[in-house]
Amino acid sequence: MSVALRLYDRLIEGLAVLAAASFVFVTVAIVTDVTLRNLGITSLIWVSAVVEYCMLFAAMAAGPWLIRIGGHVAVTSFVDMLPGSLRRAVGLSVMLVSVVILVWLSWRAAVIGLEEARFGSIDMRSIDIPGWLPYALLSGGFVLMAAEILRQIGRGARDLGSRAQH
Amino acid sequence: QEQTLRAITAFPSGLAFSQSFLGFVEMVNERGEGVVQIDYAGGPETVPQNQQIDAVRRGIVDMQYGPASFYLGRMPEADAWVGSTVTAMEARENGGFEVMQQAFSDKLGVELLAHIDSGVQFHIYTLEEPPRDAEGNLDLDGLQIRSQPIYRSFFEELGATPISVNVPDVYTGLERNTFDGAGWPIVGIKDLNWDRFLRYRVDPGFFQTDLAVVVSPDSWEQLSEEARTLLTEVAAEYEKISHDNFQQIVAETDATVREEGMTVIELEGAARERFLDLAYDSAWSRMREAGTEHYDALRDAYYDR
Amino acid sequence: MMGGIIFLMMLGMPVALAFFAINLVGVWIFMGGAVGIDQFITNATASITSFALVPVPLFLLMGELFFHTGLAMRVFDALDRGLGNMRGRLSYLTVGGGTLFATLSGSSMANTAMLGASLMPDMLSRGYKPKMILGPIIATGGLAMIIPPSTLAVLLGSLGRIDVGALLIAGLLPGLILALLYVVVIRLQVALDPDAAPGDVETRAPWPEILRGIAIDVLPMGLVIFCVIGLILLGWATPTEAAAFGAMSVVVLAALKRCLTREAIVKSLRGTLVVSVMMLMIILGSTTFSQVLAFSGASNGMIRWATGYEIDPYLMLACMILVLIVLGMFMDQLSIMMLTLPIFIPLVNALGFDPVWFGVIMLLALELSLATPPFGLLLFVMVGVAPPGTTIGQVALAVLPFLACSVLLIVLMMLEPGIALWLPDRILN
Ligand code: NA
Ligand code: NA
Numbered sequence: 001m002s003v004a005l006r007l008y009d010r011l012i013e014g015l016a017v018l019a020a021a022s023f024v025f026v027t028v029a030i031v032t033d034v035t036l037r038n039l040g041i042t043s044l045i046w047v048s049a050v051v052e053y054c055m056l057f058a059a060m061a062a063g064p065w066l067i068r069i070g071g072h073v074a075v076t077s078f079v080d081m082l083p084g085s086l087r088r089a090v091g092l093s094v095m096l097v098s099v100v101i102l103v104w105l106s107w108r109a110a111v112i113g114l115e116e117a118r119f120g121s122i123d124m125r126s127i128d129i130p131g132w133l134p135y136a137l138l139s140g141g142f143v144l145m146a147a148e149i150l151r152q153i154g155r156g157a158r159d160l161g162s163r164a165q166h
Numbered sequence: 167q168e169q170t171l172r173a174i175t176a177f178p179s180g181l182a183f184s185q186s187f188l189g190f191v192e193m194v195n196e197r198g199e200g201v202v203q204i205d206y207a208g209g210p211e212t213v214p215q216n217q218q219i220d221a222v223r224r225g226i227v228d229m230q231y232g233p234a235s236f237y238l239g240r241m242p243e244a245d246a247w248v249g250s251t252v253t254a255m256e257a258r259e260n261g262g263f264e265v266m267q268q269a270f271s272d273k274l275g276v277e278l279l280a281h282i283d284s285g286v287q288f289h290i291y292t293l294e295e296p297p298r299d300a301e302g303n304l305d306l307d308g309l310q311i312r313s314q315p316i317y318r319s320f321f322e323e324l325g326a327t328p329i330s331v332n333v334p335d336v337y338t339g340l341e342r343n344t345f346d347g348a349g350w351p352i353v354g355i356k357d358l359n360w361d362r363f364l365r366y367r368v369d370p371g372f373f374q375t376d377l378a379v380v381v382s383p384d385s386w387e388q389l390s391e392e393a394r395t396l397l398t399e400v401a402a403e404y405e406k407i408s409h410d411n412f413q414q415i416v417a418e419t420d421a422t423v424r425e426e427g428m429t430v431i432e433l434e435g436a437a438r439e440r441f442l443d444l445a446y447d448s449a450w451s452r453m454r455e456a457g458t459e460h461y462d463a464l465r466d467a468y469y470d471r
Numbered sequence: 472m473m474g475g476i477i478f479l480m481m482l483g484m485p486v487a488l489a490f491f492a493i494n495l496v497g498v499w500i501f502m503g504g505a506v507g508i509d510q511f512i513t514n515a516t517a518s519i520t521s522f523a524l525v526p527v528p529l530f531l532l533m534g535e536l537f538f539h540t541g542l543a544m545r546v547f548d549a550l551d552r553g554l555g556n557m558r559g560r561l562s563y564l565t566v567g568g569g570t571l572f573a574t575l576s577g578s579s580m581a582n583t584a585m586l587g588a589s590l591m592p593d594m595l596s597r598g599y600k601p602k603m604i605l606g607p608i609i610a611t612g613g614l615a616m617i618i619p620p621s622t623l624a625v626l627l628g629s630l631g632r633i634d635v636g637a638l639l640i641a642g643l644l645p646g647l648i649l650a651l652l653y654v655v656v657i658r659l660q661v662a663l664d665p666d667a668a669p670g671d672v673e674t675r676a677p678w679p680e681i682l683r684g685i686a687i688d689v690l691p692m693g694l695v696i697f698c699v700i701g702l703i704l705l706g707w708a709t710p711t712e713a714a715a716f717g718a719m720s721v722v723v724l725a726a727l728k729r730c731l732t733r734e735a736i737v738k739s740l741r742g743t744l745v746v747s748v749m750m751l752m753i754i755l756g757s758t759t760f761s762q763v764l765a766f767s768g769a770s771n772g773m774i775r776w777a778t779g780y781e782i783d784p785y786l787m788l789a790c791m792i793l794v795l796i797v798l799g800m801f802m803d804q805l806s807i808m809m810l811t812l813p814i815f816i817p818l819v820n821a822l823g824f825d826p827v828w829f830g831v832i833m834l835l836a837l838e839l840s841l842a843t844p845p846f847g848l849l850l851f852v853m854v855g856v857a858p859p860g861t862t863i864g865q866v867a868l869a870v871l872p873f874l875a876c877s878v879l880l881i882v883l884m885m886l887e888p889g890i891a892l893w894l895p896d897r898i899l900n
Contacts, residue, residue: 016744019744019748020740020741020743020744023528023529023532023740023743023744023747024740026525026528026529026715027529027532027715027718027719028719030525030529030712030715030716031715031716031719033712034702034707034708034712034715034716037310037327037329038707040308042327043310043327043328043329045318045328045329045330047330048330048331048332048522049330051522051525052520052521052522052525053520055519055520055521055524055525055528055751056516056519056520056751058528058744058747058748058751059519059748059751059752059755062744062748063748063752066745066748066749066752067485069745071745071748071749071855072485072486072487072488072749072752073485073486073487073749073753073851073854073855073863074483074484074485074486079482079483090482090483091483093482094479094482094483094484097484097492098484098485098488098492101488101491101492101495102488102491104495104508105491105495105508105512108508108509108512109512111509112509112512112513119240121239121240122238122239122240123216123239124238124239124315125315125330126315126318126330128239131239131240134516134520135512135516138512138515138516159483160483160484160485160488178630178809178812178813179809179813180630180631180632180812180813180816207766207768208765208766208771208809208810209809210809211761211762211765211805211806211809211810212762212765212766213510213514213762213766214514214517214518214762215517216517217510217513217514217516217517220509220510220513221502221510221513224506224509224510225503225506226502226503226506226507226510331709332521332522332523332711333626333629334523334622334625334626334629335622335625335709335710335711337625337629337635337636338620338625338703338709338710339706339709341636342703342704342705342706343706344706344707344708344709357629357632358629358635359628359629359634359635359636362636
């Protein structure tokens with residue numbers, strides 16, 4: 001396995017760990033905010049905006065890893081009835097179509113995000129969030145999900161069915 | 167031949183503001199028979215609130231109605247409407263509206279048609295009587311007030327702690343004293359049943375509604391000269407009609423809530439002036455800090471306190 | 472478009488990606504080509520950056536921690552000893568516990584996920600058949616939006632101009648009746664198929680042992696309940712925020728009981744991550760799908776068609792419920808409400824129905840829609856937490872008898888409106 005691939009694998013897992021960490025962060029942030037508020041000390045006004053963005057961040061950061069472990073829900077009962085060769089062909093086409101969709105979405109999200117950045121727009125929530133951020137998250141998440149599907153094809157996987165172990 | 171525009175609104179179609187826009191639609195459809203018609207496609211269930219302006223810019227819908235301040239992050243000039251003290255009709259006369267049309271076009275990429283439903287103000291509502299100091303100034307030190315981005319900095323100036331609570335949680339929060347009050351337009355306080363708990367209202371009201379009707383530039387280009395003239399005429403007329411309608415609704419709402427026992431805390435004299443200064447300065451200084459070449463022109467046209 | 476999604480899902484495409492694919496086709500057709508794709512991405516940025524979704528991962532984390540630290544097992548063991556030799560007792564326990572959690576949580580997705588994460592592993596290891604596990608969990612999970620607090624009831628009240636307080640209170644009695652009906656269904660299932668659940672595992676323990684178990688293992692759960700519901704009642708936290716305290720309190724409790732191992736934490740976080748990210752991805756796709764459908768005018772056309780005739784009031788009501796269920800098969804609940812309420816509420820007033828009573832019926836119909844195939848989100852939550860190999864079909868089949876309970880309750884409410892209206896009348900007047 002080349003160094004690049006190994007780094008890539010680390011990246012996907014690292015992002016999943018960050019996503020899990022963001023849920024811990026959300027819990028701690030809300031508890032802290034509410035506690036400080038009720039003690040009459042202060043209110044952490046940034047919590048709601050940051051927590052809302054954590055949802056998008058977690059989805060995009062752990063999305064590729066979820067593909068790796070087969071954690072995305074899929075309906076496999078019908079495909080399982082197909083004969084082996086046809087099943088592999090269908091599975092492979094679904095994977096390739098998914099890659100095309102994800103790359104396309106990632107590209108458009110990047111274009112819109114760059115526009116927003118050039119314009120300097122802001123998402124006004126409980127605090128100001130740069131307008132390009134949601135698009136950057138979407139673009140990054142989608143392209144990594146596409147990459148992960150290609151990686152799975154490279155490893156010989158022929159479908160995206162659920163095989164999550166948890 | 168007749169041209170049709172598809173329109174969407176930032177609020178669900180049942181709410182008072184959307185209903186007012188539908189009045190505009192009706193008027194256009196009546197007067198524009200054979201020339202131009204508006205086809206109402208729906209509210210935020212079609213395109214989410216804050217993303218509607220992008221749909222207009224891209225020409226996916228032809229017309230949209232909603233608050234300009236939703237796009238403050240792209241167009242700081244929206245604060246001219248938020249912090250305006252003149253009516254939409256006056257601003258159309260004195261050239262302010264034209265400057266805003268320029269801003270909508272440059273910053274948001276859409277054609278501004280009308281500033282309707284103006285003249286509805288925001289108020290601070292509280293659960294308990296809000297404290298005042300010896301000079302009668304409102305002193306919200308230590309109070310937690312449910313806030314929205316447009317009045318966040320104003321509430322901070324008043325000493326309150328602005329907190330951000332999503333709308334579905336506000337009812338339970340008020341019921342349980344989770345926070346001490348909220349800012350909200352004078353109409354609509356009864357829609358959400360918040361008036362059951364918010365028993366005190368601080369007068370005067372501050373700011374005013376910033377509801378715009380915008381059209382996609384491509385659709386605007388494609389309209390016949392006749393259609394454009396007609397839309398502009400109806401827009402100007404409806405600015406006055408809707409303003410007057412809402413003045414009546416405001417008066418009725420005010421009478422109802424007082425009758426139902428809401429206590430109105432009237433700030434007077436210097437305290438009133440200080441309160442309003444803090445409110446309007448917060449909007450105008452936000453616009454100046456965000457930076458716009460139109461600041462002086464807009465200040466002249468929209469602000470005459 | 473519906474057909475397209477079903478086709479792609481049948482081909483084994485992950486549900487989230489199937490939604491993406493069909494959205495792309497939909498926006499291309501209805502929003503005018505390539506700009507539609509850009510708008511889809513723009514809309515998607517709004518769909519999951521929402522505070523209302525935060526309880527989903529938080530309650531999931533709470534459920535996973537419950538299970539992986541062994542706290543859940545202890546509670547159920549203690550209650551088990553009390554219930555003694557009773558066939559299908561964990562299914563009853565699901566209904567009981569789920570109803571309790573419904574009073575803590577305002578979100579059906581969060582409640583279902585929590586129940587699934589904490590109860591299912593235990594039931595599986597004891598040999599319960601899927602229908603005894605999946606059905607009760609989804610059905611009871613759905614109670615969260617009927618029994619107060621309910622985010623959906625508040626939204627329904629404010630969008631439909633129905634008295635929110637009355638609507639919240641009105642949901643309590645129908646919610647409890649529904650829970651009772653679920654108990655009846657489980658009893659019937661055990662009677663018809665005695666092998667569905669183990670019954671002869673344990674005999675009832677002597678009283679001192681039962682009481683000791685309850686004191687040591689069940690009573691400390693009061694801390695969790697206090698953190699979720701107590702903080703709301705005291706006004707210290709909003710219902711959404713309380714979910715964070717719920718998760719935190721399980722950590723504290725596990726630490727006190729010395730079962731907070733590193734392994735339990737890692738496993739809980741992993742489980743939370745898998746299910747919540749899967750959910751968030753599906754919501755990302757399905758929210759936009761709802762919007763495309765509303766934008767195309769198709770949904771509006773259907774509502775107007777179904778309610779456009781002058782017929783008997785109760786037949787009209789049935790039409791409205793049918794519209795809700797059909798829309799619910801492929802749209803999210805908020806979109807359904809925004810779409811239908813402007814048409815339904817004037818209709819309800821014209822027909823002379825009580826709006827609060829109608830509100831509860833509408834909540835029941837919306838709850839049904841969350842569990843109706845092919846797009847009921849709760850079904851996906853369940854497949855997400857169920858062991859590998861569980862299919863959507865199995866889940867849907869298991870939940871069917873429980874859906875019938877909701878339908879029955881709606882009929883009962885038509886016969887006796889007091890089921891919904893008695894309590895708010897007593898409390899508010
Ligand atoms: Na509930
Ligand atoms: Na659904």
